[in-house]
Amino acid sequence: MSTVKKTKGTGKKPVKAPKAAVAATLKADSATSNGNAADNLHIDSNGQTPGVRRRDFIHIATVSFAGVGADAVAMPLVSQMSASADVLALASIEVDVAAIQPGQSIKTSWRKQPVFIRNLTPAEIEEANKVDVGGLRDPQTLADRTKPGKENWLITLGVCTHLGCVPLGAAAGEVKGEYGGYFCPCHGSHYDTAARIRKGPAPTNLVVPEFAFISDTVVKIG
Amino acid sequence: MSFPWAQEYKPQGTVSKWVDERLPLPRLVYNAVGAGYPVPRNLNYFWNFGVLAGVALVIQIVTGIILAMHYYASVDGAFNSVEHIMRDVNSGWFIRYAHMNGASFFFIVVYIHIFRGLFYGSYKAPREMIWLLGVTIFLLMMATAFMGYVLPWGQMSFWGAQVITGFFSAIPLVGEPLRQWLLGGFAPDQAALNRFFSLHYLMPFVIAGVIILHVWALHIPGSSNPTGVSVKSEQDTVPFHPYYTAKDGFGLGIFLIFFVAVTFFAPNMLGHPDNYIPANPLSTPAHIVPEWYFLPFYAILKAFTVDFGIPFTGIIIIEAKLMGVLAMFGSILLLFFLPWLDTSPVRSGHYRPLFRKFFWFGLIPCIVLLTYCGGKPPYAQWVILSQIAAAYYFAHFLIILPIVSRIERPLPLPNSITEAVTGKPLETAAA
Ligand code: HEM
Ligand code: FES
Numbered sequence: 001m002s003t004v005k006k007t008k009g010t011g012k013k014p015v016k017a018p019k020a021a022v023a024a025t026l027k028a029d030s031a032t033s034n035g036n037a038a039d040n041l042h043i044d045s046n047g048q049t050p051g052v053r054r055r056d057f058i059h060i061a062t063v064s065f066a067g068v069g070a071d072a073v074a075m076p077l078v079s080q081m082s083a084s085a086d087v088l089a090l091a092s093i094e095v096d097v098a099a100i101q102p103g104q105s106i107k108t109s110w111r112k113q114p115v116f117i118r119n120l121t122p123a124e125i126e127e128a129n130k131v132d133v134g135g136l137r138d139p140q141t142l143a144d145r146t147k148p149g150k151e152n153w154l155i156t157l158g159v160c161t162h163l164g165c166v167p168l169g170a171a172a173g174e175v176k177g178e179y180g181g182y183f184c185p186c187h188g189s190h191y192d193t194a195a196r197i198r199k200g201p202a203p204t205n206l207v208v209p210e211f212a213f214i215s216d217t218v219v220k221i222g
Numbered sequence: 223m224s225f226p227w228a229q230e231y232k233p234q235g236t237v238s239k240w241v242d243e244r245l246p247l248p249r250l251v252y253n254a255v256g257a258g259y260p261v262p263r264n265l266n267y268f269w270n271f272g273v274l275a276g277v278a279l280v281i282q283i284v285t286g287i288i289l290a291m292h293y294y295a296s297v298d299g300a301f302n303s304v305e306h307i308m309r310d311v312n313s314g315w316f317i318r319y320a321h322m323n324g325a326s327f328f329f330i331v332v333y334i335h336i337f338r339g340l341f342y343g344s345y346k347a348p349r350e351m352i353w354l355l356g357v358t359i360f361l362l363m364m365a366t367a368f369m370g371y372v373l374p375w376g377q378m379s380f381w382g383a384q385v386i387t388g389f390f391s392a393i394p395l396v397g398e399p400l401r402q403w404l405l406g407g408f409a410p411d412q413a414a415l416n417r418f419f420s421l422h423y424l425m426p427f428v429i430a431g432v433i434i435l436h437v438w439a440l441h442i443p444g445s446s447n448p449t450g451v452s453v454k455s456e457q458d459t460v461p462f463h464p465y466y467t468a469k470d471g472f473g474l475g476i477f478l479i480f481f482v483a484v485t486f487f488a489p490n491m492l493g494h495p496d497n498y499i500p501a502n503p504l505s506t507p508a509h510i511v512p513e514w515y516f517l518p519f520y521a522i523l524k525a526f527t528v529d530f531g532i533p534f535t536g537i538i539i540i541e542a543k544l545m546g547v548l549a550m551f552g553s554i555l556l557l558f559f560l561p562w563l564d565t566s567p568v569r570s571g572h573y574r575p576l577f578r579k580f581f582w583f584g585l586i587p588c589i590v591l592l593t594y595c596g597g598k599p600p601y602a603q604w605v606i607l608s609q610i611a612a613a614y615y616f617a618h619f620l621i622i623l624p625i626v627s628r629i630e631r632p633l634p635l636p637n638s639i640t641e642a643v644t645g646k647p648l649e650t651a652a653a
Binding site: 081082083084087107109111112113114137158159161162163164165166167168184185186187188199200201202203 | 381384385386387388389391392402403404405406407408409411413417503504505506508509510523524526527529541542543544546599600601605
């Protein structure tokens with residue numbers, strides 16, 4: 001190889017002699033083994049034939065080293081996309097629910113997502129409890145989704161578990177769907193009075209966020 | 223590049239000779255879209271749409287870069303900055319309407335371009351690579367248009383972003399974290415808007431790069447033609463310039479007439495009025511629909527409403543949501559396999575009686591129906607129609623096409639392009 005470089009350096013028209021020398025080296029090399037000429041240029045001075053060559057080690061080591069380095073650089077490039085600290089730091093919210101009459105609901109916002117707080121009527125509670133839980137797509141009882149003694153307070157994210165629209169049914173006059181709970185107009189998911197998925201493409205019930213009553217009428221979400 | 227009789231670039235003046243020896247760019251252009259590129263003599267107007275797509279991309283890039291000079295990617299400011307472009311910036315309304323409708327016309331042109339490929343069998347050997355790159359461009363365009371539509375931060379922008387990133391949450395286990403990673407939060411917000419702007423600016427240039435590969439791949443076998451018969455001699459071709467520069471120029475004029483007519487007289491015809499309401503994260507519009515060019519795929523998404531599982535056991539193998547998303551992406555990814563699904567050696571639909579029937583009476587009505595249903599609310603009758611049409615769509619490519627290719631008896635092909643055009647056989651000695 002080095003011979004080739006040298007001839008390039010000497011001027012426009014390479015002199016005959018070095019060219020011939022290269023050819024001679026190539027010839028000599030191919031004579032020593034069965035491989036092709038290009039491969040043989042890498043044979044070390046001991047005249048070992050290919051298979052595992054000493055150079056392989058340095059090739060693998062170099063590529064591995066560069067690979068680890070590339071991974072290390074890729075990590076921040078990928079992780080910068082994840083929610084940043086200020087997005088994650090959204091505090092929990094406290095909501096006074098005293099004014100919500102049975103049958104009414106309110107929408108509020110938590111972590112930039114809508115939350116439904118619904119005061120179920122006795123009829124709605126009864127309807128939710130009548131359902132055979134085993135036959136549901138996402139089997140849960142109303143009790144699983146509310147706090148003991150506060151079964152009338154159904155608190156869920158207002159985010160359809162299909163593709164994330166806000167279902168209708170929380171504001172006065174909105175359609176509540178075939179099961180009297182919520183209806184997502186985007187692709188037709190129907191939720192019942194426990195906000196469980198009953199019909200349509202959504203895979204799971206509306207999500208119940210972490211919440212606790214910190215007094216009789218104030219609920220803390222998050 | 224393609225045929226031995228291609229005219230050679232001969233620089234005349236000293237300057238062009240000087241340039242040609244150092245950077246043969248004029249030579250490249252001459253061989254690509256000049257007299258040095260022989261093209262079948264019988265191309266019809268469907269062959270205009272590749273050039274038109276290129277023009278549409280240039281229109282998008284020019285108007286887009288201007289919009290970016292006045293646009294402001296912030297959840298509080300984006301909507302107002304677009305209104306500022308519309309009301310205050312000199313000629314801003316024109317630039318924005320041109321960009322908005324430019325996107326629609328880009329898709330119209332590309333859909334006709336794809337239609338041409340489907341009917342005339344342009345995806346077949348030796349042009350598979352052109353087709354694969356084309357489908358790639360189509361996917362990139364869809365991503366670009368989606369992210370652009372989010373930028374004005376109106377109601378459809380916001381809820382489109384919510385629903386489309388929601389597709390990713392259908393993926394088992396990693397779906398929801400992946401969605402939050404894409405959005406940089408729990409719902410579309412500042413982080414999402416900013417990165418969509420960044421990517422919306424970048425992607426058209428990626429598309430331009432893939433177009434270069436697409437055209438490069440085209441120039442190896444050269445264009446196909448309405449007969450699908452390969453070029454046999456010089457008589458079958460004419461030089462691209464002046465013949466097709468003229469024909470494409472004429473087509474471009476017609477295209478621009480339609481484009482400016484819509485841009486000036488009905489600029490919001492293809493859009494949705496809800497996107498003139500600022501984004502409200504607490505309230506989804508009663509009926510959200512994507513832009514018209516996504517409707518067929520949206521209909522396929524909506525066609526899957528029940529889980530697929532073992533009946534009466536409650537065991538769900540695949541959720542309706544995941545199925546819908548897979549089918550929607552699948553309907554496009556399917557096109558990557560088309561060159562190997564259609565095994566008939568005859569390219570043009572003109573000479574394939576059975577293929578042609580399924581094409582006109584099956585595939586085309588099916589796509590029209592999907593487009594129509596995609597824009598409808600999810601009521602039972604539309605869902606059922608979408609299901610039928612979606613089933614046909616997949617059956618057409620996966621079942622009908624392979625079978626038709628096997629059993630069909632094609633009509634006799636002309637011996638050459640020249641014979642098809644003039645009725646006289648090729649003069650073999652003349653070339
Ligand atoms: C493949 C080419 C492109 C397509 C298909 C495309 C598509 C779109 C679409 C559909 C919109 C929404 C229009 C609206 O409703 O207002 C949009 C907006 C926008 N695009 Fe593009 N675009 C492309 C190229 C570009 C480029 C190259 C740039 C900048 C370098 C750009 C910058 C913008 C900006 C700033 C907006 C927001 C302003 C507005 O909404 O009118 N676009 N784009
Ligand atoms: S987002 Fe609610 S049904 Fe699709």
